[in-house]
Amino acid sequence: MLKIGHLYPDLLNLYGDRGNIITLKNRLVWRDMPVEVKTYGLNEDIDFEDLDILVLGGGSDREQLLVCNRLKEIKQDFAQYVESNGVVVAICGGYQLLGHYYKLENEKIAGLGVLDIYTEQGSPRLIGNVVVQTDAGEVVGFENHGGRTHIGSHTPFGKVLIGHGNNGTDRQEGVLYKNVLGTYLHGPLLPKNPQLADWLITRAIRRKDAEFEALPILQDEEEQLASFTMIERLKTK
Amino acid sequence: MNIIIAIWVAKAVMVVSRLFGKKGSSAPGAIALKIAPSILKVLSAQIKQEIIVVCGTNGKTTTNNMLGALLQKSGKKTVCNLVGANMVMGIATAFIDASDLFGKVDADFAALEIDEASAMIVFDHLTPHKIVITNLFRDQLDRYGEIDITMRYLQRALVKAPKAKLILNGDDPLTAFFGYKSTHACEYFGVAEDAYIARDEAKEGRFCTHCGSELQYHYFHYSQLGDFYCNACDFCRPPLQFAAINLYFSNGIAFDLKMGDSTLPIAVNYRGFYNIYNILAAVAPALLCGVSHEVVNAVLLAYKPQIGRMESFALQKPLVLNLSKNPAGFNQAITTVLQDPRPKNVMVVINDNAQDGKDISWIWDVDFERLNVDTISHFVLSGVRKEDVAVRMKHALIKRPRITMEGDLKLALQKLLSLKGEVCYVLVNYTALFETQNILKALEKERGNHA
Ligand SMILES: [Zn+2]
Numbered sequence: 148m149l150k151i152g153h154l155y156p157d158l159l160n161l162y163g164d165r166g167n168i169i170t171l172k173n174r175l176v177w178r179d180m181p182v183e184v185k186t187y188g189l190n191e192d193i194d195f196e197d198l199d200i201l202v203l204g205g206g207s208d209r210e211q212l213l214v215c216n217r218l219k220e221i222k223q224d225f226a227q228y229v230e231s232n233g234v235v236v237a238i239c240g241g242y243q244l245l246g247h248y249y250k251l252e253n254e255k256i257a258g259l260g261v262l263d264i265y266t267e268q269g270s271p272r273l274i275g276n277v278v279v280q281t282d283a284g285e286v287v288g289f290e291n292h293g294g295r296t297h298i299g300s301h302t303p304f305g306k307v308l309i310g311h312g313n314n315g316t317d318r319q320e321g322v323l324y325k326n327v328l329g330t331y332l333h334g335p336l337l338p339k340n341p342q343l344a345d346w347l348i349t350r351a352i353r354r355k356d357a358e359f360e361a362l363p364i365l366q367d368e369e370e371q372l373a374s375f376t377m378i379e380r381l382k383t384k
Numbered sequence: 385m386n387i388i389i390a391i392w393v394a395k396a397v398m399v400v401s402r403l404f405g406k407k408g409s410s411a412p413g414a415i416a417l418k419i420a421p422s423i424l425k426v427l428s429a430q431i432k433q434e435i436i437v438v439c440g441t442n443g444k445t446t447t448n449n450m451l452g453a454l455l456q457k458s459g460k461k462t463v464c465n466l467v468g469a470n471m472v473m474g475i476a477t478a479f480i481d482a483s484d485l486f487g488k489v490d491a492d493f494a495a496l497e498i499d500e501a502s503a504m505i506v507f508d509h510l511t512p513h514k515i516v517i518t519n520l521f522r523d524q525l526d527r528y529g530e531i532d533i534t535m536r537y538l539q540r541a542l543v544k545a546p547k548a549k550l551i552l553n554g555d556d557p558l559t560a561f562f563g564y565k566s567t568h569a570c571e572y573f574g575v576a577e578d579a580y581i582a583r584d585e586a587k588e589g590r591f592c593t594h595c596g597s598e599l600q601y602h603y604f605h606y607s608q609l610g611d612f613y614c615n616a617c618d619f620c621r622p623p624l625q626f627a628a629i630n631l632y633f634s635n636g637i638a639f640d641l642k643m644g645d646s647t648l649p650i651a652v653n654y655r656g657f658y659n660i661y662n663i664l665a666a667v668a669p670a671l672l673c674g675v676s677h678e679v680v681n682a683v684l685l686a687y688k689p690q691i692g693r694m695e696s697f698a699l700q701k702p703l704v705l706n707l708s709k710n711p712a713g714f715n716q717a718i719t720t721v722l723q724d725p726r727p728k729n730v731m732v733v734i735n736d737n738a739q740d741g742k743d744i745s746w747i748w749d750v751d752f753e754r755l756n757v758d759t760i761s762h763f764v765l766s767g768v769r770k771e772d773v774a775v776r777m778k779h780a781l782i783k784r785p786r787i788t789m790e791g792d793l794k795l796a797l798q799k800l801l802s803l804k805g806e807v808c809y810v811l812v813n814y815t816a817l818f819e820t821q822n823i824l825k826a827l828e829k830e831r832g833n834h835a
Binding site: 157158160162163164165166169170173188189207208209210213274275276289291333334335338339369370372373376377 | 531532590591596598742743745746747748749771772774775776778779781784
């Protein structure tokens with residue numbers, strides 16, 4: 148049984164993050180593997196010990212601030228979950244929250260600080276379709292962020308082929324740390340990049356069962372068609 | 385003098401663009417504003433009674449057109465920007481169109497649909513007497529970044545119109561917030577009973593706009609609309625001066641509009657729950673401006689929803705076209721489709737051109753799962769992003785044999801019409817609307833010639 152925790156979707160659901168949850172869930176269901184999705188409200192306690200995959204989405208600045216205040220209280224547990232190889236998918240605002248801070252024009256939102264990264268507000272917003280070369284192949288998505296994130300010595304999620312990425316300057320996108328994936332790609336990310344969804348699921352299963360080898364293969368014709376069509380369109384522009 | 389020249393040049397541009405069959409609606413205004421920056425100020429100042437402005441993310445064109453029709457039917461000369469040219473240049477065009485060659489505007493009212501981001505600019509040129517805000521749904525993510533920014537734009541605009549009366553959607557916490565502890569005079573409209581159409585859907589902005597706590601609802605309609613209240617502060621749905629009650633849905637919509645002690649029965653022959661809000665948003669300012677109950681009834685009964693809003697076409701079978709450009713609009717369209725019990729087929733056309741928003745991640749906030757019912761036998765997908773919609777459908781567990789993908793819009797529509805079923809629904813986003821409509825009109829014409 149895999150348990151997926153969706154953190155604060157009432158606040159962090161700016162860019163169809165629901166698609167990422169639906170995808171993780173369906174890809175387990177389609178393989179007859181038991182799965183449970185638990186959504187957490189802002190004031191609910193999170194039983195980290197019970198969770199296998201944690202999804203943190205993006206929200207507006209106001210909503211992000213609310214989440215941030217709450218996260219401070221669970222910082223310790225969150226960090227421990229990360230250090231014990233818990234799987235985390237953090238997108239956009241959620242990605243920014245993993246770092247030390249998000250510096251706005253006249254205020255500084257403190258993050259969880261579980262990763263040695265930081266974000267500063269920049270202008271203009273970085274908006275558009277993105278293609279990233281990753282270890283899991285070419286990943287396609289959409290970005291829309293004002294923040295410029297600097298990941299220091301951390302490993303990036305991938306190399307930007309098309310689009311802006313973390314900060315629009317170093318051609319890097321996202322971050323990978325243990326089983327944490329932080330990225331600016333929504334689109335949403337997982338429906339069109341099922342290999343990535345499977346990679347996360349595999350990591351979550353292996354954390355509990357080191358012997359686990361590989362997931363049964365699914366027919367991903369629609370997904371491949373959708374990502375292929377977009378990648379081709381972007382490359383021929 | 386500059387003003388006169390500006391008017392002549394702009395009018396000449398209008399004539400020329402009409403000759404070439406273009407609906408160029410902002411170009412004349414743009415040129416005139418360059419020649420005479422005060423032209424909009426001068427022309428709009430001549431409105432004898434009131435300038436009414438309609439803002440809001442969904443339904444403002446429908447609302448403003450209806451409001452314009454209500455005022456005109458009452459014998460009031462009204463300047464409208466009917467074509468949906470809702471930024472400062474488009475507004476200028478509307479006034480230039482209404483002016484004579486000497487810069488005289490003979491009109492009692494102006495009913496203007498204004499883009500939320502443009503309102504603060506437009507209000508430097510004209511001073512509205514009434515501002516209607518229909519709702520604030522998430523829309524056009526590319527341009528605004530987020531709904532918060534839209535609200536800040538509107539707030540800035542309202543500061544520039546301190547004397548204007550606000551007519552607000554009281555069911556919408558984001559819209560009603562503009563009246564919360566505001567120095568503006570405010571009146572509210574809304575649906576004052578549980579219509580039992582709520583369901584599990586993507587939540588948008590369901591947090592107290594004042595203190596950020598989660599909002600509670602006595603009852604809930606859709607998106608963030610309903611009888612809301614906050615447990616942590618005193619923000620709640622305000623008393624409704626224009627309240628829809630006794631809702632009844634058949635081939636159309638009927639309800640009673642309750643205003644204090646008086647009640648006005650309203651009936652229209654088109655559907656869609658969201659249309660109640662459009663009607664309320666138009667009728668409330670009209671009644672406040674002295675439009676009679678008789679005129680309201682006459683206009684509403686004769687009113688045809690704007691193009692692409694549940695617009696019907698008579699082909700080999702009835703076909704209904706609807707513009708569905710964001711999650712709230714799309715989920716509403718789905719509700720309307722499901723209210724029709726006939727066996728049917730559904731077509732979805734999604735583009736990602738600049739006017740649509742290049743980001744179509746909102747399709748994941750649309751409850752496609754609800755379309756997975758027996759009364760819908762087949763789906764046809766078209767548009768630039770049909771492959772993405774196919775992935776969304778797959779995750780709504782709609783099986784592949786029930787789906788046809790066809791990039792050619794005309795072939796797709798012909799395929800749809802050839803399927804077994806009594807009625808077709810076509811849900812499209814913005815840039816697909818006009819192309820779809822043109823094809824359907826041509827098909828209608830072809831059919832007429834053969835019949
Ligand atoms: Zn509150």
